[in-house]
Amino acid sequence: ACGDSGTDEPAASGSGSSSAAKSDIKVGMAYDVGGRGDQSFNDAAAAGLDKAKADLGVEIKEAAAVNGENEAAREERLQQLVDAGYTHVVAVGFAYAQSVGKAAKANPDVNFAIVDDASDDSKGDNVDQITFAENEGSFLVGAAAALKSKAKHIGFVGGVNTPLIKKFEAGYIAGAKAVNPSIKVDSQYLTQPPDFSGFGDPAKGKTAAEGMFQAGADVVYHAAGGSGGGVFTAAKAAGGLAIGVDSDQALTAPADVRSVIMTSMIKKVDVAVFDFIKAAADGQEKTGNNVYDLKSGGVDYSTTGGQVDDIKSKLDDYKQQIIDGKITVPVTP
Amino acid sequence: MSAAGLEVGTTTVTGRPKHKRRYGPREWAVIAIGVLAVIAILRVATGANDIASSGALAAAIGLAVPIGLAGLGGLWSERAGVVNIGLEGMMILGTWGAGFFGYHMGPWAGVLGAIAMGMIGGLIHAVATVTFGVDHIVSGVAINIIGLGVAKYLAARFFTGLPGGGPTQSPQVKELPSFTLPGVSPALGDLEKKHWFFVSDLAAVLRAVCTNLSVLTIIAILLFVATWWILWRSAFGLRLRSVGESPVAAESLGVNVLRYKFLAVLISGGLAGLGGGFLALVAASIYRDGQTGGRGYIGLAAMIFGNWRPGGLLTGAALFGYTDAVQLRGGATVHAFLLLFAVLLIAVGIWQIVRNHRTVQGVLAIVVGVLVGWWYLAADAVPAELTGTTPYVTTLLVLAFASQRLRMPAADGQIYRKGEGH
Amino acid sequence: MKALNPRRILMSAAAPVLALVVAFVVTSLVLVAVGDPVWEVWKTILAVPKPRQSVNIINAAAVFYLSAIAVAVGFRMNLFNIGVDGQYRVAAFAAAVFAGQAWLPGPLNILVSIIVAMVAGGLWASIAAYLKVKRGVSEVISTIMLNAIATGIVSWLLLKASDRAEGSNRIETKTIPESSQLEGFQLIPGATNRVYTLLLLAVLVGFLYWFVLGKTRFGFDLRATGRSESAAVASGVKVPRMVMTAMIASGALAGLIGMPLLFGQDHNYGTTFQSGLGFAGIAIALLGRNNAVGIAFASLLWAFLDVQSNALQIQADVAQELVNIIQGVILFAVVIAYELIRRTDKRLEQTRVAKELAASQPASASKEGAPA
Amino acid sequence: MANKDVTFSVRRGTVHAIVGENGAGKSTLMKILYGVQRPDEGTIKVNGTAVDLHSPSDAIAAGIGMVFQHFMLADNLTVLENVVLGAEKLHGIGDKARAEIQRISDAYKLDVDPDALVSDLGVGARQRIEILKVLFRGAKTLILDEPTAVLVPQEVDELFDQLAELKDEGLTVLFISHKLDEVLKVADSITVIRRGTTIDTVDPKTVNARQLAELMVGSELPSPTTEESTVTDRVLLSVDNLVLGGGSGRPLLDDISLAIHAGEVLGIAGVEGNGQAELVEVIMGMREPTSGTVRLESTDISDWGVREIREAGVGYIPEDRHRHALLLEAPLWENRILGHQTESPNVKGQLIDAAAAKADTQRIVTEYDVRTPSIFVTAGSLSGGNQQKLIIGREMSHHPKVLIAAHPTRGVDVGAQSSIWDHIRAARREGLAVLLISADLEELIGLSDTIRVILRGKLSGDFDPDEVTAEDLGAAMTGAGEKEQTR
């Protein structure tokens, strides 16, 4: 199963012997830095994997990236999973783009999925490129923030200053301006790459959000992974509101701050991952770029807690306009 | 190679040391008022109100405490002559300890857990450097590697599967109590909002120190006072310092040098661990991978900045915490700092030329100052990518202008072996 | 003592072996205490690397080697360049931007880019050198600060220079032209991947390090400064100039760290470029005792552990960071072993000197006593 | 073995001297008495009861106090802190202790300021602090290891007055010195040690210095003697109106002028810390003078670097060989290169010529009688005397025109001392100009053609070594004898 090389030990079980469809699928998942339990998109991917395990009975294996690692280390991780006999490998995060591209070429019998990348690097006949329209989802929560803000002043906290997070910011701002063109939006990033500690430093998230609340903002949206916890704490202390990200954080965040999370921008990595495995189990491998946007329900806003019930109709209206292409949401702020 | 490092550049003062002017409480008060006045002027001149808001100052305190505690750890160890570059690793161990014990046994157990884990780091450093005479830097580097490994490894092993926990983070830990001076805080808040020159700034400072202070912050401040008292006012402290200044002399007077060094490094680890504990318990209520973000190194820098003294260290930590807070809170503050830098650089340049007759350095400072001033006027804001560097640039600038009079303990970084000194 | 002493050679060789054994025992104890599968872990880590992994080990070691040599240049004169991390990042970025422009044809582009990297790394290091020499700022602090500042400046410039591919979320500099990408050597038979061409660079740097430090006047001055600053000054070494030179040399060498990665693997500088190499370099330099050959072994060991640990999660369900514990313990064990050997050695030498002198004492006593 | 079969006893209320040549084992013996080192066998009795001294604390408890040959003071602590360290239980570390220090200081006229920083104090004051440290602990037996080595005669007299007072109080003093006339003057009994064992205990009233010396070395004591003058009128090194500022205080070097001719040894006497070190550093190019010039023959070398100056033919024997002349952890042959990194035979072009350097090191080791098993041992494993011989051999190997020698025989034993003197004299005959700085007045008087005294950065007029006495010099060194200058 190992492509060109005959001498690198071949995979333990090839895909040739596919007799029993369900038990035969083995899914290996390579997380980005943070891994399972990061309360962010790695966790979302993990949820999809767990569901696949429960519903489809697939065998699973997980491995997470190490901070600052080499490109070769990522390639090695994917290859290790292939070598260990996993027939489907999911790579979480755009950092894996090149390595998925290479591994897919080297192992044509194995199917890959990559989250957050649709570039040529990772393209392949056996690759499912999963991307999301984070800007569209963020547009909706931006609109919600603007509708809810009494001070006409809202904020955005980004974990690390990367194009992906800028996409969240762009949609958020666009949504807010759509409601109120004169609204004030503060933006703040916690760290600059390659310092990715901004996704894991709640103290910094708290400080940044506090600054916004004290400057007069009353709703703050975060796309800062684990640092988001600090944003919630700040919101609670300031009597303001916060918007969660990736999953429905009103359900997953610590109980004492759930009440301040008025909504979350849900990025359904779990659904996408499950789709990939499910399709495989059904014998129809998913390949090519699969965009999860508002239209396909890949991104959305959450309603847990009922805080946005009063503006739900307005938000759904925007949603429809985006789906219909009446509104095009920008990807850079 | 030895941890003591090269001395070049650090001894520009020729001749015998003059008797240093001792700063009493009155001098310190004048300096404090002066600093506050400068900030007030800057705030009024630039309109960046967050420069002296109680929120920014409170955030500064929160960010300064872990750095200060790490630095205090460094102070204890270096005063006894052991360079501790392993503070970062000890802090990391502390964050894990706080997360683990804090979750299972409550926040106060978390505090103790943080201290205990830090002390384990200190113990390793002490055994290596004091017992085996390993180079202090080597040992410190090794501890940083091990600390990181142990915390991540243990987190993955023990936090996975707990509610809200995972390989990279602990479940939520209950909060430690915090205190607000009743009645005073709101009144000061009103005063602060008036944005009066100096008065409002003073109100902001007072409000920041009497509003919503975590008990751990108070403990940290007490630890500073206690450190000062123990090291400079008690017999134990005298012995400990003597061991860092001249271990041979101390041993000749019956002081058990190795024991004091050992103890100091152990305490150092405990303090650094507590610094990590603060991050996990107060700043975040959670253990997270990579939470320390190099604060151990910054603590070390703050200690050197503070000339191996608690007061100086406190200033260094506060400076760092403050600049970090204002940049994280965004807005126009960092931009306003450009004006301050410009004025300071030009002033220093003029001083160098007029008083010290150092024309080249003076002109250089003025040129850089003018450039920074031009930047202030030309741009509305500093690019977000650069604002994050504010604390580092500030620290570097301050050191560049004020580090020549620093003096570390005379035997700092030297390996001491019992009886070999005679 | 230098040559002709088999006991010493034996002891020097015994130290690393002993250290590995100690690391093995300590790590096993940790595993047992925590309740992880000891056997599985060692089976994974100590497995014979596959050809592909061997290539990865060699490649990683080459990069580590460059980093450790950069650090060691400073260490040899008691200069703590903690800033290699920032220096190599600034340098890799500068070289990537330059190489991406493709102003020059293939190999020449590589050569000049490498020079650009060295200049950039050297310049960045010169800030710390200047502050140390002129302003007395400890290089330990200034380089820590400069690392953070480098991060900020590089990501700011990266945004300006970035070249984003369609559908990609990464930001990176323009990819260098194909003619300047180095394919690598097919060194290990049967491997699907190749050894970096710029492994040669590491070899060259190692040789130069050994030669310049050990054989030249400059190297003697540098080592003398490291052993005793005061004696060096009295012998005519201009220490401030030496600090400038060594620091800048260290920075220039740091500039090389990213080159094998840039030309042999990533082909651009972006947010996923390997980071933290400077800190690994510190540990490896210390492990290799600042010695060109020692560092080579240390790099290989470090790289071996790094690569082999990748499979830990998959094979043994144990966090990969376990390897940090192993690496740290090895570092400790090695230095403690060497320290114990040094002590024994010193004591033995002193007794030997004293004994041999005592033997010659009676004969010379009368001469010494004679009036002048 | 440093000591074996050492037997002697000391009566209370007496001053008991121990003499012996360098390395005889005096310090080792005292360290055993102070619990720093452990004896392999034998007993120590204090007031008739045997004591077991494991550590200085035990010795202190037994009423023994020690002033070490090398001062044991922490420079950056105050006098008070240095004194109370380790004895905090007695009077605390605050005002009570300060009062007690003041009381002892007044009672024995020690004249110390409890709040001064030790780094600001001179040698004499440091010595008094060391004594105060011991008295503060209520010691009944006081061990002084070469207390007079760094003192000028007047300070020595003061010290002896203080010792007399201590004796009157019933304290016992154990006293080590190489200066036999001092010993004879102050001691009530004298024990002689040779190669680690006691030779004899004698009564000072019945012996003279000669006899003592013979007991010590088993033969006559060598002494520096002047030969016929070899001074020429060719000035090799001249210093004119040299000033070195000392920050805002008084200058470290104040208008210094001197000239050394070929074949001349110019001796500089002075209490340590009066500018000798700075003068050497300025001449050697390690410091920039504030004003004034240094000339080598007729070339102005004031702004040259150390390397150029050394290359131009200035040899340098630094005062602190461990700090300034050696790489203690490097082998001897590398130390042979140090200071002459640009000169043959050490280098070939830009490269180090290890083979030639090793061969030449071997030559030095033989010619200068450096006692070492090989040239590959580290410099640190040699004894002080042998280290010094290596340094001298190294400097002489490059045929300097001028030799700057600071304390060339400090701490080296008798044999090495005389051979070092011989080398200096031989070079002088060949036209070398020597600037000799020494605390040993006999050495100065014996070797120099001219002597000058440095005091507070100022240089006195010339003294003629044939006429001047140690007392005269001592007076000039302390500033008491400005009027006694000859010219």
Ligand SMILES: Nc1ncnc2c1ncn2[C@@H]1O[C@H](COP(=O)(O)OP(=O)(O)OP(=O)(O)O)[C@@H](O)[C@H]1O
């Ligand atoms: N434990 C030991 N075993 C053997 N020899 C020793 C031991 N300790 C010291 N020595 C040797 O004994 C010598 C005695 O040294 P010591 O310092 O006592 O001499 P000293 O009489 O004080 O000389 P000085 O006049 O130079 O002070 C040392 O030079 C050393 O060579």
Ligand SMILES: Nc1ncnc2c1ncn2[C@@H]1O[C@H](COP(=O)(O)OP(=O)(O)OP(=O)(O)O)[C@@H](O)[C@H]1O
């Ligand atoms: N414990 C010991 N056992 C045996 N020999 C020793 C011991 N300690 C030191 N020596 C020997 O003593 C000599 C150096 O002694 P020491 O360190 O006292 O010299 P020093 O005081 O610097 O020199 P000097 O006495 O000539 O001034 C060396 O020859 C060394 O090998």
Ligand SMILES: [Mg+2]
């Ligand atoms: Mg001696």
Ligand SMILES: [Mg+2]
């Ligand atoms: Mg002695």
